Amino acid sequence: MSGESTVAIGLLLPDVLGTYSDAGNATILAQRLRWRGIAAEIRTITARDVPPTGCAVYLLGGGEDTAQLFAADWLRRHDQLRRTLETSAVTLAVCAGLQILGRSMTDSKGKHYPGLGLLDISTAPGRQRAVGEVIASCAVPGVGSLTGFENHRGVTTLGPDIAPLGRVVTGTGNGTREGGRHRGEGVLTERIIGTYLHGPVLARNPALADHILQQATGQILPALELPDQAALRQTYLRGHAVSG
């Protein structure tokens, strides 16, 4: 049904990794394109489907432990998709979705599981669950402060050559310090944005949504004013830099 000019957004495994309403990120990306006159479609890819490899953007959400291992296993079985994520598409991975893309994950009993290996990160359970609001300053130029709600036990350690998406101002984020100094939140590579922020993250951080869309389409997108958006950011960023 999609023509050449339709941007396809692949929502991966919402039936498995749909616990924290991160599917909203797909709606947000599609609507922001449509409002600018660019055709967009959301392809919902469940565990029963053979995943299409032609999407410009792929999304992975958060989920509970069993679901996370199931999703990691499913992704490993679909090598074509793995190669697409590695070489051509732009991916937004949230929480469990972020952990899956790393080298390894450790469960609460200390058992190790391999990740997809697309990111040089590893995740192990922390002492206690990190639940609450997060503010981070985003490393993507022009995005400003990131706001979101985290709910996870994972502590994610980044390899030496991979940068976080932002620096934590309040909250936990990755739970580790980048270069032993600043506390990091998520990861940022050329193709993959990983974060612990729900909200969904793109509802609260429209500049990050547009960054993803510009990466995926290669187009510079005109600014978009949405009612209530400024008030929403004001709600969560009161007293912090609100730009973006």
Added chain:
Amino acid sequence: MVVQTPGVGPVATAPSGQLSLGWWTRAAVHAGLVTAGLSRRLGLGAGSIIGGRVTLVLDRHALRHLAAGRRVVLVSGTNGKTTTSHLVAAAVRTAGRVAHNAGGSNMADGAVAALAEARDAEYAVLEVDELHLAAVAEAVDPAVVVLLNLTRDQLDRATEVGAIASAVGGALARHPGTVVVANADDPMVVSAAKSATRSVWVAAGASWLGDATSCPRCGNTLTFTEPGWQCSCGLARPAPDWWIEGSKACTADAVLPLDIRLPGQVNRSNAAMAIAAACAVGVPADQAAAALREVDVVAGRYAVVHRGEQELRMLLAKNPAGWAGMLSILGEPRPLLVIINAREADGRDTSWLWDVPFEQFGSRQVVASGERAADLGVRLSYAGLEHRTVADPLAALKALPAGQIDVVANYTAFHQFRRRLGREREVAG
């Protein structure tokens, strides 16, 4: 017409006479009642929670002692427990006196308070929070447990739905005398209720399966083939003992009118569960069904409030499943005021708004309100719903026309709004 309760053997008769308590429990109950009365006189609210808490501090076995000798029905699930417990209480009241936590205080302290305030009631109908169901069931040895549904509620509550289901399953396995009246259409409920010795399955429907597309037992993807569902591991929808056809509740040998005043398909499901539960404690089904007509307002929900030229229908929905059920209640496109807060009792994380199918609300006048009006407003824009945003709910009413208006609020927003409307009336005299 007397209907044999399906799936359940002969029903024991209710015990009668004064229930005896040990002197220490008696003293603890007395202290709790005095505190509750004092709290009420000081205008600190209904007083039942603080009273129950005092009793429990003085005697931590108070719940067990107060429940002893009564036929207890526990009503639990993520959505509909307040409404369903009111329906069950109305039905059981046709057979005898009933202790009921009607105000919706649904943890152990609320149960203690309800039992303490109705010492001579031979029945108890207790709404219980699903996180506390296993513990309360251990204490009261219920005659019946009603399990409506188990879905994700507040995202920042650390406990996962699967963990709740297995705790409930464990408690049911330890009480072989308990009859579980369970929703056959909810896979999570079925996995919890499977461990009960005696079960009555009700095809009560599932309005939202966001958490239940994978098997609660093995994690595999469930296969849904109307009206059933199944998994390769063997977990499947049980054959229902009760089902709904139009506005009738049916068993293999009876058809009963679901002649209720509460709106929507979701409440017909609650009513069918309530009739099945009342039958399980020995109330004749037709007698139970007839009693449900008595219920029109449930802890302020479904009330119609007249304010100037406007007629507000007060509705509560606090999670995606609750909202999905709300779609059947908000039939005709009346103007809509939605009020959203994100306090402790609501869950601090507003992400769940993105799992509410606002896209299906069609064209109607909508005003977004509450302490998280902006979160809601952004969500509505992306859903393509034109709306206005006014954070203060009373001010928001000014943006809506005269006539009938549906007000849907989440937990603390609902109660705040009710209180403010109430205060307005007092001032107006």
